[in-house]
Amino acid sequence: MVKRYGGFTAVDDLSFEVPEGGVFGFLGANGAGKTTSLRMALDILRPTSGSISVLGRAPGRKGSGEIGFLPEERGLYRQMSAVETVAYFGQLKGMPAAAAGAAARLLIDRFGLSEFGDGKVERLSKGMAQKVQLAAALVTRPRLLVLDEPFAGLDPVNQAVLEELVLELSRGGSTVIFSTHVMQHAERLCDRLLLIARGRKVFQGDQDEARAQLPARLVIAARADPRGLPGVAAAQALGPASDGWTDYEVALAPGSSSAALLEVCTAGGFPLRRFETRQASLHEVFLHLVGGDPEEKP
Amino acid sequence: MTPMLLVARREFRQIARTRSFWVTLLLFPVAIVLSQVSVRFFRPAEGAAYVIVDDTGRYAPAIDRRLKVNAERQTLSALATYAERWKIAPDQGQQVWAGGPRWFSDADVAAFEAAGGLPVAQAQIARRKPAAAPDFRAPKPAYVRIAPPAGVVTTAGPERFGASLAPLLKTDVATSQGPRPLGLAVYIPADFGAAPARLWTNGRAYPQLIEDVRQELNQGLRLRALQAEGIDLAALARAQTVSAPITLTVPPTGSGRERMILRSALPLGFAYLLLISLMVSGAWMLQGLIEERSNKLLEAVIACITPEDLLYGKLIGVLAIGAVMILAWIGFAVAAGFVFQGAIADYLRPALASVSSPWVVVALVYFFAAGYLCISMLFLAIGSMSDNMRDAQGYLSPMILALTLPVAAMMSAVLQNPDGPLPRTLSWIPVYAPFAMMARLGSGVSPLEVAGSAAVLAVFIGLELVVIGRLFRANLLQAGQPLRLKDLPRLLARAPA
Numbered sequence: 006m007v008k009r010y011g012g013f014t015a016v017d018d019l020s021f022e023v024p025e026g027g028v029f030g031f032l033g034a035n036g037a038g039k040t041t042s043l044r045m046a047l048d049i050l051r052p053t054s055g056s057i058s059v060l061g062r063a064p065g066r067k068g069s070g071e072i073g074f075l076p077e078e079r080g081l082y083r084q085m086s087a088v089e090t091v092a093y094f095g096q097l098k099g100m101p102a103a104a105a106g107a108a109a110r111l112l113i114d115r116f117g118l119s120e121f122g123d124g125k126v127e128r129l130s131k132g133m134a135q136k137v138q139l140a141a142a143l144v145t146r147p148r149l150l151v152l153d154e155p156f157a158g159l160d161p162v163n164q165a166v167l168e169e170l171v172l173e174l175s176r177g178g179s180t181v182i183f184s185t186h187v188m189q190h191a192e193r194l195c196d197r198l199l200l201i202a203r204g205r206k207v208f209q210g211d212q213d214e215a216r217a218q219l220p221a222r223l224v225i226a227a228r229a230d231p232r233g234l235p236g237v238a239a240a241q242a243l244g245p246a247s248d249g250w251t252d253y254e255v256a257l258a259p260g261s262s263s264a265a266l267l268e269v270c271t272a273g274g275f276p277l278r279r280f281e282t283r284q285a286s287l288h289e290v291f292l293h294l295v296g297g298d299p300e301e302k303p
Numbered sequence: 304m305t306p307m308l309l310v311a312r313r314e315f316r317q318i319a320r321t322r323s324f325w326v327t328l329l330l331f332p333v334a335i336v337l338s339q340v341s342v343r344f345f346r347p348a349e350g351a352a353y354v355i356v357d358d359t360g361r362y363a364p365a366i367d368r369r370l371k372v373n374a375e376r377q378t379l380s381a382l383a384t385y386a387e388r389w390k391i392a393p394d395q396g397q398q399v400w401a402g403g404p405r406w407f408s409d410a411d412v413a414a415f416e417a418a419g420g421l422p423v424a425q426a427q428i429a430r431r432k433p434a435a436a437p438d439f440r441a442p443k444p445a446y447v448r449i450a451p452p453a454g455v456v457t458t459a460g461p462e463r464f465g466a467s468l469a470p471l472l473k474t475d476v477a478t479s480q481g482p483r484p485l486g487l488a489v490y491i492p493a494d495f496g497a498a499p500a501r502l503w504t505n506g507r508a509y510p511q512l513i514e515d516v517r518q519e520l521n522q523g524l525r526l527r528a529l530q531a532e533g534i535d536l537a538a539l540a541r542a543q544t545v546s547a548p549i550t551l552t553v554p555p556t557g558s559g560r561e562r563m564i565l566r567s568a569l570p571l572g573f574a575y576l577l578l579i580s581l582m583v584s585g586a587w588m589l590q591g592l593i594e595e596r597s598n599k600l601l602e603a604v605i606a607c608i609t610p611e612d613l614l615y616g617k618l619i620g621v622l623a624i625g626a627v628m629i630l631a632w633i634g635f636a637v638a639a640g641f642v643f644q645g646a647i648a649d650y651l652r653p654a655l656a657s658v659s660s661p662w663v664v665v666a667l668v669y670f671f672a673a674g675y676l677c678i679s680m681l682f683l684a685i686g687s688m689s690d691n692m693r694d695a696q697g698y699l700s701p702m703i704l705a706l707t708l709p710v711a712a713m714m715s716a717v718l719q720n721p722d723g724p725l726p727r728t729l730s731w732i733p734v735y736a737p738f739a740m741m742a743r744l745g746s747g748v749s750p751l752e753v754a755g756s757a758a759v760l761a762v763f764i765g766l767e768l769v770v771i772g773r774l775f776r777a778n779l780l781q782a783g784q785p786l787r788l789k790d791l792p793r794l795l796a797r798a799p800a
Contacts, residue, residue, distance in 0.1 A: 047606045066609060074606040080598030084317055096309050097607040
């Protein structure tokens with residue numbers, strides 16, 4: 006799909022598929038085109054060109070009860086109560102009034118807001134209001150839940166609560182599409198990832214595949230310089246020797262692996278006190294693929 | 304319930320929960336009650352008392368006679384109005400009071416007196432009046448003469464008289480009709496003519512009383528002058544009883560120009576109510592829309608329903624609020640008519656006659672609903688182009704001025720001539736047509752003109768729905784940067800993606 010605003014291309018020839026079940030991370034820096042893409046999937050925006058299929062049909066309000074959406078910019082009707090708000094969104098998505106009311110009450114109780122359920126929303130704290138918004142997205146028990154930057158503005162405690170909720174929904178069989186520019190959240194939650202930059206896809210796959218985009222980092226503690234070992238492209242001492250042992254960061258030669266190097270050391274009697282491989286973080290992968298900090302403002 | 308109606312219900316509830324809605328709703332009936340209460344309790348005392356010191360002994364009786372005739376004329380007029388209102392005809396011969404209200408000459412008053420005056424008339428009325436008619440209550444005489452109160456010096460000239468009377472002019476005095484303000488004191492010196500008569504008032508205006516006193520004093524002086532010229536006073540007195548045979552008929556209540564005004568009253572009232580309720584409910588809707596924008600609510604809502612559902616739902620909600628306000632106000636007005644009866648009921652009957660025709664009722668309902676839609680969409684357009692109320696004020700103030708000033712001018716023009724150029728012109732301009740047509744419907748507008756104006760309005764509303772719909776949709780998608788007036792031509796040409 007492509008979305009242009011005049012001469013500006015917000016989403017540029019982006020194609021991807023979200024498998025059913027699990028948490029799908031939609032990653033990118035601010036202004037990368039995440040929200041625009043999600044809006045197109047929800048028929049809030051129409052693509053300039055291309056086609057979209059959500060749950061087997063073109064985006065639209067038909068069957069909107071199967072999709073829950075928590076937008077990045079969130080708000081509530083301040084004069085309505087929490088239960089009324091959740092029930093209202095349930096009814097907008099086609100639930101009968103009684104069922105929507107009952108489901109709303111259940112969700113509000115489950116989110117620990119029972120005593121605030123009938124009070125005006127304007128009296129709720131930000132964390133509470135966010136739970137009400139999430140309840141409004143969940144009231145129809147959607148098959149697909151779209152969360153656009155759900156952790157924005159939440160304190161660490163409420164972030165942890167929300168993370169647990171997302172995982173719980175995923176375990177319950179819902180598919181969660183989750184947009185964020187905070188890689189730590191994606192690392193903890195997502196099964197599969199789509200990374201976009203300037204409206205274009207730069208990566209799609211699971212976390213291991215993402216980390217494989219960067220070579221693993223190998224640190225060893227040895228008495229001798231490892232540069233002569235087979236499979237070692239380079240090695241750099243990380244500090245002075247201590248009791249005759251020195252820490253080295255080792256760069257492997259193309260085609261070699263840390264396992265092969267360990268085997269060479271063991272077989273050749275090369276003394277080792279530490280042999281530690283560390284995979285690249287998503288943050289590092291992001292920097293590598295996009296060339297900027299995901300949390301920087303565009 | 305469809306999403307559109309869900310939105311409408313939410314809009315309705317949101318507005319109906321505000322304090323300002325209830326204040327506005329109750330303002331009208333409270334105003335009616337207060338006006339009636341103030342009329343009843345704060346009405347200035349009827350008429351006044353007067354005192355005369357006449358050292359000549361000639362003028363006071365003439366003044367008393369004049370005021371008595373005037374009081375009788377007032378009674379006769381009220382009697383004639385009452386008889387016409389309840390369709391009572393005298394059962395014995397021709398009575399002066401029969402034949403409806405008109406100007407009654409001194410001769411009519413004399414004939415009324417000769418026929419037995421009020422007691423005889425009341426007896427006749429009592430026999431013929433319908434059961435529903437209240438008893439006739441004769442108006443109290445406007446002015447009552449009292450003797451100089453104790454302490455007032457009447458024998459030491461006008462200065463002492465005036466000085467001793469001054470404190471009494473600030474208070475009520477006892478009269479045969481109960482306490483009344485002392486409105487006028489007259490001192491006629493013995494050498495009146497050479498010396499002036501002196502009049503003191505309490506500062507309030509009693510022009511008729513002063514005029515009657517002045518006329519009688521003039522007449523007395525002139526008679527004396529004519530007598531001095533050797534003219535026979537008896538002949539003069541006879542000549543003065545001759546009056547021109549003029550019959551002056553005034554339209555009965557609810558006829559003639561008054562009838563036209565009365566017939567226009569209800570439709571004009573509807574037009575005013577439309578204007579008032581539109582201004583307040585439009586402002587509420589605008590505020591709600593801006594709140595949705597600033598609360599970042601819209602994206603979540605339009606993920607569930609289409610922007611069109613949201614737009615039409617808002618319009619239906621505000622239309623329902625307007626209808627509730629108007630129905631409540633009409634209900635209060637009818638209840639007030641029953642409670643306060645009297646003048647309100649007398650005026651309500653001919654006013655209701657203007658809406659007795661089914662097609663006028665249909666036209667009123669159409670123009671009311673169409674007017675609501677037409678103007679409400681302008682408020683929605685403003686809401687779509689504004690991020691906050693301050694932004695909105697920039698559009699709102701000019702729009703309200705452009706709307707209300709011509710409408711106010713048109714409404715007063717309708718009372719002069721419903722077919723005048725201003726009301727007729729505005730009947731063809733869509734944003735003014737609802738007010739102009741509603742205001743004119745009572746006095747009779749050709750069906751062709753009504754149909755034409757209604758058609759133009761319908762086309763305009765259709766156009767508005769397209770443009771405002773596009774503006775609304777474009778605005779919802781325009782995160783953080785609302786569309787401006789300059790974007791309108793582009794929206795007219797092409798729907799937003």
